[in-house]
Amino acid sequence: MCKLCALVPPKYSAEFIGSMFFTLIGCGVIITAIDDIGFIGVAAVLGMTYIALYQVIASVSGGYINPVFTLGGMMDKRLKLDEGLLYMLFQVLGAVLGALILWACLRSMGYEASMAPAGLGGNIYDSSFSPFWSVMLVEALMAAFLAMIYLGTTTTKDSGRATSGLAIGMAWFAAAAFTFLLIGTAGLNPARSIGSAAVSAALGSLRPLTQLWVFVVAPLAGALVGFCLYKCKLGLSKQAK
Numbered sequence: 614m615c616k617l618c619a620l621v622p623p624k625y626s627a628e629f630i631g632s633m634f635f636t637l638i639g640c641g642v643i644i645t646a647i648d649d650i651g652f653i654g655v656a657a658v659l660g661m662t663y664i665a666l667y668q669v670i671a672s673v674s675g676g677y678i679n680p681v682f683t684l685g686g687m688m689d690k691r692l693k694l695d696e697g698l699l700y701m702l703f704q705v706l707g708a709v710l711g712a713l714i715l716w717a718c719l720r721s722m723g724y725e726a727s728m729a730p731a732g733l734g735g736n737i738y739d740s741s742f743s744p745f746w747s748v749m750l751v752e753a754l755m756a757a758f759l760a761m762i763y764l765g766t767t768t769t770k771d772s773g774r775a776t777s778g779l780a781i782g783m784a785w786f787a788a789a790a791f792t793f794l795l796i797g798t799a800g801l802n803p804a805r806s807i808g809s810a811a812v813s814a815a816l817g818s819l820r821p822l823t824q825l826w827v828f829v830v831a832p833l834a835g836a837l838v839g840f841c842l843y844k845c846k847l848g849l850s851k852q853a854k
Contacts, residue, residue: 625703628678628700628707629703631676633714634711635805636708641715641718642655642734656790659799664778667777667782674700680705681760681833682759682764685763707808708805710808712734712809712811715733716816732809733816736799739797745827752800752832753831756833756838759784760839761839767781800828
């Protein structure tokens with residue numbers, strides 16, 4: 614094992630790698646294939662990518678990958694404050710690297726990120742199509758849905774990775790499809806949004822960066838709502854017994 618890898622605990626490197634591949638594949642499909650497979654196809658790829666990554670890293674780090682899930686884990690006291698913040702940091706760093714690798718892959722194809730409004734698959738919305746309040750609401754609601762599913766399916770140590778990963782991946786597919794169709798974009802993952810916006814800005818496409826806060830604040834707010842819904846569900850279950 615290289616010295617650099619030895620300095621980083623496996624759980625953080627697992628989150629870094631997971632976020633890197635999620636950003637690389639997700640943004641890559643948005644750029645190269647959305648005209649061919651449409652929003653539903655992109656949403657399906659995002660869901661399948663999460664399922665595959667979760668199977669590999671869940672036993673090491675919990676398979677959070679997304680700061681929305683990480684914040685939910687922190688609220689549920691599965692992660693300590695410093696641990697959760699480091700998870701988020703490595704998720705963002707992984708997303709930045711994923712966006713950089715994507716840019717390097719696309720250079721040979723003649724793609725110029727500065728020529729595309731969304732840059733490297735970043736999140737932007739058109740206020741003439743989707744009002745600001747609707748973007749915030751949809752992003753928050755779907756992030757709440759995702760956080761609730763993640764927390765609910767990974768609640769016990771004997772939760773099977775295959776079952777949990779499949780449930781969360783299907784939730785990703787449903788949430789991304791719904792969000793794409795309603796507002797024309799789907800963030801739902803602040804790390805991916807930050808990584809693609811940062812690299813896009815460095816390449817000259819600034820619009821994703823100017824709207825970035827929306828795709829960070831709304832999903833994280835949604836994570837808090839999702840945690841509350843998850844706890845409410847548990848409370849109702851206990852009362853029923």
